[in-house]
Amino acid sequence: MASKTCASCLRTLHRQSQSIPQRASSLNASRAFTATPRRHLDLNPGPNATPRTSIPPVDPVRAEGEPKIGTPMPASIRAAAGLKKVASKATETYTAYGSTEVLYKECALQADYSIPQAGKDDEEMPKTESGEDLGVGEGWWLKELGLQPTFSTWSQVTMLHMYLIAARFRCLPHGSQTWQQHLLDHFFYDAENRMMVNHNMHARGTRNKYLKDLFIQWRGLLAAYDEGLVKGDAVLAAAIWRNVFKAKEDVDIKGLAQIVSYMRRALKGLDSLPDERLMSAELQFGSPKDEASIVALKSKMMDLPFEKAPGKPLPAEKA
Incomplete structure (x- = not known):
């Protein structure tokens, strides 16, 4: 009985399927997308074959990164991608921390000083005219420049x-935020330690005040030296004069010019240094003393009349 019922049902469905094409022609035009011609997949398209689909090609950048929205990613792939991302950041952080520590020590060595009376209650620390603790030190910056x-x-x-x-x-291809931050952190850790060891500054609130002032000075220094590199040696010299020499009138002009030349030469050398050597802290600063012969050279512009000198014309005298 079941087989006869199934056979009759099949015959009914067969008759209905034969009548569908006749009724389909009377459908509304809004359903026209159902009448799209069938497309055949060519497994071996020629080199000049045109795409036969309206789906845009896969973006290589998106293909290498996360999948497009709506495409499920297996949990194992998500976990592996997340682990790789975290591991790479952790590796860079540890590498940057160690390398910037070595680089910072090279920076801090240039004008290093000590205070023999520090930590001795029975000895009074010598002071400068402005009231700063005065120590002892060596090197060009302290001995020859006179700071x-x-x-x-x-x-x-x-x-x-x-x-x-x-x-x-800033020239690193993968970004420099981590490296700059670690370099700055080493400086502030050392600065706070010097406040306690060399200057008996044990009150945290007082140290924080000085550290905040140092950070403001660092931000202003970045802008001032950047401006000097762009606008010329005169602007750079003015920035050095304000920061290093505290805008004193009796500044050593030759020493100031040596520092300007020294910074230019150092930046040129750092620019030619490969990223790998920089990130491995394979560098050592020289001394502005080596720029004395260059600063002593007479500029050819000194022999030119003012009206023939390059640059902006002199302002006209008022009648």
């Missing part, structure tokens, strides 16, 4: 060299 071995001198000379490295970090 006083104080915390402010050390911090400004250190930040000047940090700026040179930070400017090179």
Whole structure:
């Protein structure tokens, strides 16, 4: 009985399927997309074959990254991608921390100083005219240039060299935020430690105040030295004069010119340094003393009349 019922049902369905094409012609035009011609898949298209689908090609960038919205990603692939991302960031962080520590020590060495009386209650620390703790130190910046071995001198000379490295970090292809941050962190850790060890500054609130001032100085220093590199040696010299020499009127002009030449030469050398050597901290700063012969050269523009000198014309005299 079941087989007869199934056979009759099949005959009914067969008759209905034969009548569908006749009724389909009277459908509304809004259903025309159902009448799209059938497309055949060519497994071996020629080199000049045109695409036969309206689906846009896969974007290589998107194909290598996350899948498009709506495409499910297996849990194992998601976990592997997340682990790779976290591992790469962690590896870069540890590498940047170690390398920037070595680079920072090279920066801090340039105007390093010590205070023999630090930590001795029975001895009084010598002071400068402005009231800063005065220490002892060696090197071109302190001995030949004549800067006083104080915390402010050390911090400004250190930040000047940090700026040179930070400017090179900006050229890294994968970004430099991590490297610059670690370099800056090493500086502030060392600065706070010097406040406690060399200057008996044990109150945290007082240290935080000085550290905040140092950060403001660092931000202003970045803008000032960037402007000097773009606008010329005169602007760069003015920035160095304000920061390193505290805008003193009796500044050593030749020494100031040597620092300008020294910064230009250092930036050129850092620019030619491969990224791998920079990230491995394979560099060592020279001394502005080596720029004395260049600064001593007489400029050819000194022999030109003012009206023939390049640059902006002199303002006309008022009648």
